[in-house]
Amino acid sequence: MNGLSELIDSLEIKFFKLNQKLVQLEKKNKELLEKIKVSEDIQEQQAVEIAELKDNVANLKMINSLLGSEENKRETKLKINSLIREIDYCIAQLSD
Template identity: 60%
Template sequence: MSGLSEIVDSLEIKLEKLAQKVEKLQKQNQELENEVSRSGSAFNRQSEEIVLLKQQNESLRMANSLLGSDENKRETKLKINSLIREIDYCIAQLSD
């Protein structure tokens, strides 16, 4: 009978160790999930910032081309022509 008692004691010890490992892994899993969530939030913020910076860059390019810098004369002419066409279209719409 003492052999059976030793086996049961051994199983209890192993079960306790296993339960501790499961708890440790659950904590580690939760920490990793939190880190993934933080990384996702940071990624979203950075994506929004990139979009904003691209818009600002385009606005600055547009302003620079409208100011008539030597570097962007062709763009300036194209933009002015485009604006004139839009104005002509609006005038035509108002005339109808």
């Protein structure tokens, strides 16, 4: 019986240690999930900021070309022509 008692005590100690380890791992998992959420939020904010900055760059290129910059004149002319075609299309649709 003494051996059985020692075996049970040993199993109880191992179970207790495993339970503690489980609690620690669950806590660590929760912390990591929170970090992932924060990282995802930051990534979304950065994606929005990148999109805004790209728009700003495009607008600045347009402004530079309108101010006489030779670099982006072709792009500006193409954009203006595209806008004129869209306006003409809208006028044609309204005329019908």
